[in-house]
Amino acid sequence: MIDPWSSAIIDYKKLRKQFGIKPFADLLADINNPLPLMSRGVVFGQRDYGRIVKAMREGNEFAVVTGMMPSGKMHIGHKMVVDQLIWYQEKGAEIYIPIADMESYAARGVDFETSRKLAITEYITNYIALGLDFADKNFHIYLQSENKVVQDLAYKLSKKVNLSELKAIYGFSNSTNLAHVYVPLIQVADILHPQLEEFGGPKPIVVPVGPDQDPHIRLTRDIAERFKSAYNFIPPSATYHRFITGLTGDKMSSSKPKTAIFLSDSPEVAVKKIKTAKTGGKETLEEQKESGGNPEECVVYEMLLYHLTPDDEKLKEAYNDCVEGKIMCGECKQNTADMVGKFFENLSFKREKAKDIAKNILNQD
């Protein structure tokens, strides 16, 4: 019902041909109860994900690593990663969440204390409210700046990476500051450190990312190979997901508030925002009744597909009603707005409860 490989959304062919990302759909049949995000093609690509499928099927140890960059507010698009984490947690995965305060300092000049506060009040609070279990024995969260194991590993790995590579991958120049040049190695160590002996040794690891992060995944996999004899690393797997479209039709971004519904928005504000969203409607009602709307280009439909309508049959119905001209944008928006209102009422209730728990998360150990 959706063409996940639509070149309108992502230049999939380039990703596959030039960089070797494989379709996620190839492995879908082997996955027990895949997430709607997976079966619907939002998670569209993968590298070496067969290793993760096998680990899940055979009940073997595996880990998921996904960073939390404490900058700005979380928007509804960020929920996608949390949904995947919750799903992996149910599959028995070890979860590792590095809070990228060292990166935030290097790239944006945010000091560690500010990052820490933002991570707690915004990110951790929302992750808890959305349902991630921080008390699980296989759950790990840490600030990069406080994790000496990760920092040590980063330094050791940095011995086999040179400036040319980093310049090519990240576009650094001679005027780039050294913290910025160095911090990718911290991220490489974030991804690889769960394979150290003290964390149970080599194991499959998956990193769910947007396709823009693939150069970083490739560097990490290369470095894993370079240190194979020292650490016996298994090169990490990755999945690639589409970005959520912003309310204006551009990419949703926290730094452009008009594009985003924030997780901290009140139900009223969220409802108001979804009503401003760009739809796939036609110029006139007549035309739309005649030839139907275009859900592939509709931010409202995307909201249903990504977040609000987990039931495939119901989603199909909404899709068909639209393309057949049975429902117009006004009514559809109102239905969606009702769902958004309920979702945000529930979330804001859970956020209140989550706040107190969040305060203590980074003080454990």
Next chain:
Amino acid sequence: MIDPWSSAIIDYKKLRKQFGIKPFADLLADINNPLPLMSRGVVFGQRDYGRIVKAMREGNEFAVVTGMMPSGKMHIGHKMVVDQLIWYQEKGAEIYIPIADMESYAARGVDFETSRKLAITEYITNYIALGLDFADKNFHIYLQSENKVVQDLAYKLSKKVNLSELKAIYGFSNSTNLAHVYVPLIQVADILHPQLEEFGGPKPIVVPVGPDQDPHIRLTRDIAERFKSAYNFIPPSATYHRFITGLTGDKMSSSKPKTAIFLSDSPEVAVKKIKTAKTGGKETLEEQKESGGNPEECVVYEMLLYHLTPDDEKLKEAYNDCVEGKIMCGECKQNTADMVGKFFENLSFKREKAKDIAKNILNQD
């Protein structure tokens, strides 16, 4: 009696004109009981040393930082730094000795465990045997790889240094590995961290180095200025010492065993070695009796000047006897060999006692 600014030994004029290093002699009169190494011009240059002189005179807090690079064996030339440390310790200085295991890994591929062992069995053992007081309350020694305060500071400081600067100072190219590019910032943090609030806040710091280390001193001073508003750093002072000449007349170096008397040499070996040293003698005995020897170009005389003859009158006598042709190289070498024998007998006795103490130094906190 020695011209410390002799261009034959060090291109002092260049150091002064091009880089702004000042003569150490300018401040000598203000120093109480200067080391022979100072009054004899082995310590020949300085930057901002007036600050240290003032702190010593007024009994104010100040610190000395000097790294220990655990690579190869210690030779007699390394004793010079230990002598300075002992002198500063008597002056009430805080002593900070970083063991440069991160540098050794980046530059020479030596792993941390090997560095640690070498630091204990070779460097710390000799430092103790030579008389440095590791039990003093103002004495600090640490492995770079284990010092999170230093590592954190290095990362923070690395935000205001770019690749161009590092390439210019250290000759890095795009094929230099990232660990190598990054580790100078660890050294910068080694030097500046005693000024952090948790170590008593801003204070004068002196780093005794060879003139080849001056680019690093200048970078450190620049970075101190760049972070003045954040940390209130006082730019560190430095002193510059001449290198000891090797037995062959070249620079003494642990990696060229024929040039070096090692501190771990037995008295017999040390005596044998000094007898092979290049002297400032003439072609024939007749000529030397006629016109005298040349102590400025004599490795044996340098050994007296640096290490074996603390009494200025006695040194002057040896000098005069040589230039006046009163003593020939054979007799002088035998006298020196006797002193070397005694020095190494004493040192080897103290090294035996020091070994057990050294074992526990890095396990403290």
